Amino acid sequence: MFTTFLINDPSGDPGAYLELKYRRGAFLFDLGDLQNLPPRQIRKIRHILVSHTHMDHFIGFDHMLRICLGRNQHISLFGPPGFLANVESKLGAYAWNLVKNYTNDFELAVTEVHETKRITRYYRCRNSFLPEDEETCTVFGSKLIEDDSFIVKTAFLDHSIPCMAFSVKEKTRLNIKKNVLREMDLPTGAWLTGLKEQIMNNEPGNAPVRIWWKTEEGRLLEKFLPLGMLQKKVVNITAGQKVCYITDAVWNDENIERMIELARGSEILFIEAPFLHEDAATAAKKYHMTAHQAGTLASMAGVKRFIIFHFSPKYKGKTDALQREAANAFQKSNNG
Numbered sequence: 001m002f003t004t005f006l007i008n009d010p011s012g013d014p015g016a017y018l019e020l021k022y023r024r025g026a027f028l029f030d031l032g033d034l035q036n037l038p039p040r041q042i043r044k045i046r047h048i049l050v051s052h053t054h055m056d057h058f059i060g061f062d063h064m065l066r067i068c069l070g071r072n073q074h075i076s077l078f079g080p081p082g083f084l085a086n087v088e089s090k091l092g093a094y095a096w097n098l099v100k101n102y103t104n105d106f107e108l109a110v111t112e113v114h115e116t117k118r119i120t121r122y123y124r125c126r127n128s129f130l131p132e133d134e135e136t137c138t139v140f141g142s143k144l145i146e147d148d149s150f151i152v153k154t155a156f157l158d159h160s161i162p163c164m165a166f167s168v169k170e171k172t173r174l175n176i177k178k179n180v181l182r183e184m185d186l187p188t189g190a191w192l193t194g195l196k197e198q199i200m201n202n203e204p205g206n207a208p209v210r211i212w213w214k215t216e217e218g219r220l221l222e223k224f225l226p227l228g229m230l231q232k233k234v235v236n237i238t239a240g241q242k243v244c245y246i247t248d249a250v251w252n253d254e255n256i257e258r259m260i261e262l263a264r265g266s267e268i269l270f271i272e273a274p275f276l277h278e279d280a281a282t283a284a285k286k287y288h289m290t291a292h293q294a295g296t297l298a299s300m301a302g303v304k305r306f307i308i309f310h311f312s313p314k315y316k317g318k319t320d321a322l323q324r325e326a327a328n329a330f331q332k333s334n335n336g
């Protein structure tokens, strides 16, 4: 469960905001114009996922910096090859002689993502944002970040330069119904962790679950019940939902395959649709997609809902046509 929205009108700078219900801190997709995002929401941001550093996707860096400066905040940023130099140019554009005395320290952990390696560098306000420690690791696969409650994945797309698309997926949540435990005369305690693990490992319904507890005298007691029965009665399972953000990509076979793989089964897909299909040639020349392609892709990836954005200024006043074209393509592709 989550809250997510485009930061600007679909004709404005690209960018989306995402808050997961069960996790503190928000995600930001892209760093375009952020004037429409209230400062209190900017201060909640913990992860910023930048597709590429064309100006309309990165000009909001300064605004974010200004809002967060002087706060005890830690933000992790991720971006494509060249990202560290881009960030350092931004940070290097100002004089920082007075920040040493700030009582709070604003920290940035910036990761430059390559297909097979990641370089993370750290910067702190009180150290004038000079580059500090650096870590490099070799990676394969699409996983970018993982913690207890979510996984972020990425895909590199061709936009004449590498452009990153992102998905954020909540992990499945298992909640124990304590009132039912009481009714069944079962104790709470560490055995519930084992129960959750057995469920997550998809063990069969007849697998025994060890329930154990200590009496007041310290004697260890145990009993066994079948997993399937416990799962049905005692556990509430909430499947994690996925939000995907795709922008600035040309319509070609490799991009299509990567986009479908990343977006598959999303609850919401944000996807660029700068052009009408009658202007497909212009779209291709600029390494962008059309509304028809966006709607088709949303259908191919089996997403529940999709939101188009990044409209070209040439459709000012007639953006309904883009919405209609994308919706029709989605429906047609779903029915065919």
Ligand SMILES: [Zn+2]
Residues within 6 Å of the ligand: 014, 054, 056, 057, 248, 310
């Ligand atoms: Zn763009």
